[in-house]
Amino acid sequence: MTTSGERHCGDCTLCCKVMAIEALTKPAGTWCAHCKPGRGCAIYAGRPAECESFSCLWLVSDLLDECWKPNLSKLVLTTSEDGVEVRCDPGLPNAWRKEPYATDIRAWAAEGERNDMTVVVIVGQRMILITPEHEFDLGIVGPDERIVRELEGTKVVGASVVKAAELRV
Ligand code: SF4
Ligand code: SF4
Structure with missing residues (x-):
């Protein structure tokens, strides 16, 4: 967590729960042992570099x-x-299904489909690819796996998960 421009984290500490922190082998979706929820980081001065450099989009x-x-x-x-x-x-x-969030997420998905960008909802380690018309629940997608979209023109008609190594051969 950090501060940026006009906005400040303030009483928010949610990234310390939802993000995986490699340096601490902290999985996504569980509170960091160093977090005081709603108050901040107990090891702020010595927090890992990935925490120090992180800013969520709302902040910036x-x-x-x-x-x-x-x-x-x-x-x-x-x-x-x-x-x-x-x-x-x-x-x-x-x-993410509540308003106004669901409407914004669908609008980003529509914009994304026109511009070859994806919108993915992540709950713990479960990923859901959002398109203007569908939700593709892909289950748990590991760090060594990638989402592959099936396209008809720019329209996404299917999605699957493959090993990243398979995409390189
Ligand atoms: S970076 Fe974003 S999610 Fe993390 S504490 Fe600050 S406002 Fe909250
Ligand atoms: S080390 Fe501090 S900033 Fe990093 S996830 Fe844990 S509580 Fe948050």
């Missing part, structure tokens, strides 16, 4: 309304090389 983007603040929405937004990732607090696994 004025385009997201205040309602998207992670401890209110229960959703942490990040980007990947493929598009947008919506990490949902696994304690409230349907938070």
Whole structure:
């Protein structure tokens, strides 16, 4: 957690639950042992570099309304090389289906389909690819696996999970 521009993490600590922290072998979806939820990091000065460099999209983007603040929405937004990732607090696994979040997520999916970008909801380690018309529940996608979309033009008509190594051969 950090501060950026006009916005501050304040009483939010949700990334310390939803994100995996490699340096601490902390899996996604469980509280970090060093987190004091709602208050901050007990090892702030010595926190891992990946924590120090992390900013969620709400913190850095004025385009997201205040309602998207992670401890209110229960959703942490990040980007990947493929598009947008919506990490949902696994304690409230349907938070992303509530409004206004569901409508925004669908709109991003529609925009993404036109521009070859993906919108993925992540609940713990379970991933759901969102398209304007469908939800593709892909189950647990490991760090060595990738989502492959089946396209008809720009429209996504299917999705599957394959080993990253298979994509390189
Ligand atoms: S989820 Fe975002 S706002 Fe919340 S603590 Fe992490 S970086 Fe700060
Ligand atoms: S080390 Fe600190 S900043 Fe990093 S996940 Fe744990 S509580 Fe959060």
